[in-house]
Amino acid sequence: MGGLAAGCALDSLVPEVPAWSENDARRYLLGFCWSNYQRYCPRCRGRKIARLPDDRWRCRRCRYPFHDFSGRWINRGNLSCSRWLQLVRLFAADLLTIEISARLDLAYNTAYKAVLTLRQAITARCGDADGNGDPARARVYARLLAEGKPEREEGRDGDSHVFGIREEDGRVRVRVLPLIRPSTVFCLSVKKVRRAGVTYTDRFADYDALIFCSRQAADGEAEKPGRRKVHLDTTAGFWPYLREKLVKHRGITPERFPLYLKELEFRYNHRNEDLFPTLVRYLCEFMPSRQALPAADTPAGPEATGPRALGPEQGSPVARPSPQPPPPAPGKSCGT
Numbered sequence: 001m002g003g004l005a006a007g008c009a010l011d012s013l014v015p016e017v018p019a020w021s022e023n024d025a026r027r028y029l030l031g032f033c034w035s036n037y038q039r040y041c042p043r044c045r046g047r048k049i050a051r052l053p054d055d056r057w058r059c060r061r062c063r064y065p066f067h068d069f070s071g072r073w074i075n076r077g078n079l080s081c082s083r084w085l086q087l088v089r090l091f092a093a094d095l096l097t098i099e100i101s102a103r104l105d106l107a108y109n110t111a112y113k114a115v116l117t118l119r120q121a122i123t124a125r126c127g128d129a130d131g132n133g134d135p136a137r138a139r140v141y142a143r144l145l146a147e148g149k150p151e152r153e154e155g156r157d158g159d160s161h162v163f164g165i166r167e168e169d170g171r172v173r174v175r176v177l178p179l180i181r182p183s184t185v186f187c188l189s190v191k192k193v194r195r196a197g198v199t200y201t202d203r204f205a206d207y208d209a210l211i212f213c214s215r216q217a218a219d220g221e222a223e224k225p226g227r228r229k230v231h232l233d234t235t236a237g238f239w240p241y242l243r244e245k246l247v248k249h250r251g252i253t254p255e256r257f258p259l260y261l262k263e264l265e266f267r268y269n270h271r272n273e274d275l276f277p278t279l280v281r282y283l284c285e286f287m288p289s290r291q292a293l294p295a296a297d298t299p300a301g302p303e304a305t306g307p308r309a310l311g312p313e314q315g316s317p318v319a320r321p322s323p324q325p326p327p328p329a330p331g332k333s334c335g336t
């Protein structure tokens with residue numbers, strides 16, 4: 001990767017944001033969408049397609065009309081290609097949404113929606129987003145990946161999902177545990193700590209900790225920073241990393257916590273890498289369909305993409321060479 005993406009994994013570095021030309025940015029993104037720019041029908045994967053007058057395509061087999069970004073994460077929102085690349089660049093550098101909004105002179109809601117899309121694209125690539133055979137887990141992810149702001153689930157205790165954290169050999173695994181509610185955790189005899197709305201436990205079953213974000217603590221449980229220690233507190237690794245990020249964000253709501261946790265899992269496991277090309281690749285992937293989702297991080301192409309096959313482990317090595325980023329210059333719509 002050239003100088004465009006160099007160093008963007010460093011939190012403290014606020015990168016220059018090149019003004020890519022719209023044509024260059026679009027071509028760069030298309031390189032991630034279509035292997036060798038060979039298009040096929042996203043619905044039936046047929047290769048016999050006809051070009052329509054409005055820059056769209058129509059499948060000759062199933063008659064489905066589509067454009068270059070149909071069905072992909074990048075199609076959510078209304079950003080031009082060059083804007084998307086700039087935003088990904090700043091997101092990779094871990095700027096807050098409000099900072100991204102200011103740097104790019106975007107409305108906050110527009111920047112927020114784009115950042116949400118990136119977090120969903122990251123979550124879709126985690127190892128268990130297809131539920132791993134567990135329908136309850138699959139339903140949780142389906143809600144997390146649905147379009148629109150995460151909604152508060154009224155009437156559910158703590159309106160939050162519980163995750164299990166396990167770190168091994170410098171890599172962390174964060175799994176949603178759909179059958180465990182916050183109220184269940186409060187009742188467990190395991191030691192718990194609650195800070196800034198986040199409750200985490202001592203070791204439990206196969207996990208280093210259970211963790212969730214909720215508005216309410218258990219009855220009578222006050223936040224007691226520094227007075228309790230559990231396994232996470234005494235181990236360098238993911239938890240200090242997560243805690244620092246939560247402080248930076250000045251807390252987070254239970255609705256946003258799951259996707260944010262998955263984002264931090266991704267960042268932590270790629271902490272020594274340049275995130276930009278990986279994030280662009282995720283952004284250009286098909287959103288998961290509601291049908292059964294296979295698992296395999298196979299090279300992009302008709303057999304590998306289509307309404308997206310979810311990979312087993314986010315951050316698997318890039319399966320094919322990334323397109324080279326476009327040179328800087330001035331930009332319009334992605335044609336979405």
Ligand SMILES: [Zn+2]
Pocket residue numbers: 041042043044045046059060061062063064
């Ligand atoms: Zn088709």
